[in-house]
Amino acid sequence: MSEENKNIEEQDQFANFDWEAFEAGIEDTNPEVRKEMEALYADSLGDVLESEVVEGTVVRMNDREAIIDINSKSEGVISLNEFRYNPNLAVGDKVEVLIDQREDKSGQLVLSHRKARAIKAWENVNKAFDDGTIVNGFVKCRTKGGMIVDVFGIEAFLPGSQIDVKPIRDYDQYVEKTMEFKVVKINHEFKNVVVSHKALIEADLEIQKKEIISKLEKGQVLEGTVKNITSYGVFIDLGGVDGLIHITDLSWSRINHPSEIVELDQKLNVVILDFDEAKTRIQLGLKQLQAHPWDALSADLKVGDNIKGKVVVLADYGAFIEIAPGVEGLIHVSEMSWSTHLRSAQDFVKVGDQIEAQILTLDRDDRKMSLGIKQLSQDPWTDITSKYPVGSMHQGIVRNFTNFGVFVELEEGIDGLIYISDLSWTQKIKHPSEFCEIGQKLDVKVLELDVNSRRLSLGHKHTQDNPWDKYEEKYTLNTIVNATIKDANDKGATVMLEEGVEGFIPSRHLVKEEGGSLTKGEAADFKVIEFNKEFKRIVLSHTNIFKEIETKNIKENKKKSAAAAQNDKSTLGDLDVLAELKKKMEGGK
Numbered sequence: 114m115s116e117e118n119k120n121i122e123e124q125d126q127f128a129n130f131d132w133e134a135f136e137a138g139i140e141d142t143n144p145e146v147r148k149e150m151e152a153l154y155a156d157s158l159g160d161v162l163e164s165e166v167v168e169g170t171v172v173r174m175n176d177r178e179a180i181i182d183i184n185s186k187s188e189g190v191i192s193l194n195e196f197r198y199n200p201n202l203a204v205g206d207k208v209e210v211l212i213d214q215r216e217d218k219s220g221q222l223v224l225s226h227r228k229a230r231a232i233k234a235w236e237n238v239n240k241a242f243d244d245g246t247i248v249n250g251f252v253k254c255r256t257k258g259g260m261i262v263d264v265f266g267i268e269a270f271l272p273g274s275q276i277d278v279k280p281i282r283d284y285d286q287y288v289e290k291t292m293e294f295k296v297v298k299i300n301h302e303f304k305n306v307v308v309s310h311k312a313l314i315e316a317d318l319e320i321q322k323k324e325i326i327s328k329l330e331k332g333q334v335l336e337g338t339v340k341n342i343t344s345y346g347v348f349i350d351l352g353g354v355d356g357l358i359h360i361t362d363l364s365w366s367r368i369n370h371p372s373e374i375v376e377l378d379q380k381l382n383v384v385i386l387d388f389d390e391a392k393t394r395i396q397l398g399l400k401q402l403q404a405h406p407w408d409a410l411s412a413d414l415k416v417g418d419n420i421k422g423k424v425v426v427l428a429d430y431g432a433f434i435e436i437a438p439g440v441e442g443l444i445h446v447s448e449m450s451w452s453t454h455l456r457s458a459q460d461f462v463k464v465g466d467q468i469e470a471q472i473l474t475l476d477r478d479d480r481k482m483s484l485g486i487k488q489l490s491q492d493p494w495t496d497i498t499s500k501y502p503v504g505s506m507h508q509g510i511v512r513n514f515t516n517f518g519v520f521v522e523l524e525e526g527i528d529g530l531i532y533i534s535d536l537s538w539t540q541k542i543k544h545p546s547e548f549c550e551i552g553q554k555l556d557v558k559v560l561e562l563d564v565n566s567r568r569l570s571l572g573h574k575h576t577q578d579n580p581w582d583k584y585e586e587k588y589t590l591n592t593i594v595n596a597t598i599k600d601a602n603d604k605g606a607t608v609m610l611e612e613g614v615e616g617f618i619p620s621r622h623l624v625k626e627e628g629g630s631l632t633k634g635e636a637a638d639f640k641v642i643e644f645n646k647e648f649k650r651i652v653l654s655h656t657n658i659f660k661e662i663e664t665k666n667i668k669e670n671k672k673k674s675a676a677a678a679q680n681d682k683s684t685l686g687d688l689d690v691l692a693e694l695k696k697k698m699e700g701g702k
Contacts, residue, residue: 166229171206181210181224189224196226198266209233234265238306242296250294250308252287260287262294262308269296275309278318279340279350321353329388329395334402339379347371349383349397356395358383365400365439367425374399406439407480416472419489424466432458434470434484442482444470449486451493451526461486493526494567501527501569503559506576511553519545521555521571529569531557538574538581539613539649581646584614588641588651593658597636606631608639610651616641622654631655 172188173180179202181189189210196202211229212222241248250262250269260271271294273281298307337349337356346359363374375381387396414420422436431445449461462468470484501507501523509521509529518532536548549555561570588594588610596608596616605619618639623630631637643652 166209166211166232168207169210169224171202171204171208174202174204181208181226183210183212183222183224185222187222189222191224191226230266234267237265238267238269238296239299242299245295247293247295247313248308249291251291252289254288255284260284262292264294264296264306264308267306269294269306269308271308271310275307275311278311278314318353325351325354326388326395329385331385331387333385334382335385337381337383337397339375339377339381342371342375342377344370347375349381351395354395356383356385356388356397358397358399362386362396362398362400365403365406366435367433367441405480406437407477410437410440410477414472414475416475418472419469420472420484421467421469424462424464424468427458427462427464429457429459432462434468436482440482442470442472442484444484444486448473448484448488451487451490452522452528487526493524494564497527497564497569498562501559501562503562505559507557507559508554509557509571511549511551511555514545514551516544519549519555521557523557523569527569529557529559529571531555531571531573535560535572535574537613538577538579580613581649584651585644585646588616588644590641590644592641593638594641594653595636595638596653598631598633601631601633606633608653614651616651616653618653618655622656624656626659 167183169181169183169189171179172182174193176193178190178192179196181191183189191210193202196208202208208226209229210224210226211232213225213228237248240246248264250264250271252271253261253263253268255261256270259273260276262269262271273284275297276284276287292310293313294308294310295312296306297309297312299305335351337351339347340350340355341348344360346357347363349356349358358371360368360371363371368374381399382402383397383399384401385395386398386401388394420436420442422434422442424432425435425441426433429446431443431449433441433443435441444458444462446456446458446461449458450456468486469489470486471488472482473485473488474481474483476482507523509523511519512522512528513520518530519536520528520530522528531545533542533545536542536545540548542548555573556576557571557573558575559569560572560575561568563569594610594616596610598606598618599609599615600607601623603620605617606623608616608618610616616639618631620630622642625631625637637655638658639653639655640657641651642654642657643650645651
């Protein structure tokens with residue numbers, strides 16, 4: 114029996130079957146007939162499930178919809194909007210559809226072509242990712258950082274760096290073009306797909322690179338094209354393989370950026386300096402194709418000659434001077450000034466300055482040269498004895514402190530040292546910063562001068578009269594002064610006699626006449642018991658004042674007692690003499 118006759122017979126059987134009587138239980142049915150009817154009904158629905166993608170046939174179309182037959186009990190209707198990507202859709206075309214519902218409220222089969230395409234697209238994308246297969250995609254438009262590509266109906270992202278192996282400057286040239294891609298990343302959580310066209314090119318180039326590198330030799334000169342310029346160097350396309358010219362290998366002269374030497378798409382001859390077959394890296398050089406500037410340096414140039422050049426690099430320790438393209442000399446900061454106080458090179462020159470200098474050393478083999486600026490002016494120590502003789506007075510600027518003194522600059526290149534003991538006649542200074550400040554002007558006197566060692570000894574206190582000459586007369590031994598205790602400790606106390614002059618009272622000399630000792634803040638009379646001009650020392654005593662009075666009183670009392678005793682003795686003697694005389698007179702009588 115033909116398929117068509119079979120379908121007609123099944124329809125006749127369904128048409129003659131009283132379903133209402135069967136449902137109501139009015140008319141019983143033969144079990145065999147019932148079983149046969151159910152099987153025929155199931156076959157008519159087809160073996161389809163909801164949310165399943167099946168293939169259907171377009172059986173009818175109108176202006177808005179397409180009627181799809183999936184061999185079920187009813188046909189489905191799909192809006193033509195879901196077929197906008199396929200304007201040539203026609204009756205009889207096979208299309209994939211998703212069964213949204215077996216029946217809606219009206220018993221209609223609900224289908225979706227758009228959802229079916231999305232499901233199939235993800236299946237195809239995942240398969241392409243897992244298998245590493247190449248897919249076709251349509252570049253729809255530009256977006257931030259790359260392009261949007263339609264792959265199996267899914268919008269995938271093509272990063273700008275993955276379009277080609279060389280940097281792309283015009284993205285618009287790829288819009289609305291169909292290209293081959295490789296799926297390189299899928300984010301299932303956010304439904305993101307990333308594709309790459311560069312990966313396909315790299316795979317082909319890798320084989321080509323190895324073949325080219327296997328034929329390379331150091332020193333070989335090749336022609337290449339500038340492919341990319343970075344701050345650290347230039348990438349050169351050697352015809353299927355890239356090489357790098359580091360910025361230091363572009364020119365014998367110093368440059369700030371490779372763009373000063375080359376430009377994009379420029380053709381150059383380059384020399385192979387080194388290469389790594391395993392890593393497919395090629396190191397190229399451009400300056401090596403030219404003679405080294407040092408080889409062209411004049412043979413007449415020698416130490417002691419004056420030359421002119423431009424400051425190209427500055428550092429704290431000095432400046433590099435270019436005297437010819439690729440030929441540089443270093444001026445150390447110590448050779449920029451006769452001053453012994455080293456400063457930064459920026460204090461003397463700046464980049465771009467045209468200066469004159471003298472050649473101090475010249476090594477053509479190592480290609481090194483040292484220069485000096487200060488040698489162009491006279492050494493200030495040349496006539497030092499006439500300008501700064503011993504005993505002369507001058508004014509200088511405080512430049513530096515040490516624990517033992519102060520360095521004072523008299524002029525550029527001439528410094529002298531003031532020892533801490535030569536700063537003041539009266540002040541007791543622990544550190545020079547207590548007495549003066551950096552940059553302060555100070556009057557000085559030349560105390561010593563050693564030309565050979567370039568040493569100058571100065572004094573500040575010597576510019577004034579020594580007040581201790583006056584103090585020597587004012588604070589003689591046993592002089593009584595009145596003062597107030599300034600500080601006190603276990604050893605003794607100090608008093609301020611006048612500005613810058615202190616006196617010291619040992620503890621045993623602080624005892625008062627009525628008992629106890631003087632304390633801080635008490636005023637009293639003191640006697641000078643020691644004066645040392647050399648060590649600037651004055652020792653006082655309060656106790657000695659009343660002790661000497663007591664001693665004096667004791668001595669006077671002793672003297673009076675002795676005199677009285679002598680008087681008493683004389684009186685008694687006179688009486689004895691008279692008694693003896695009386696006795697003699699009486700005897701004679």
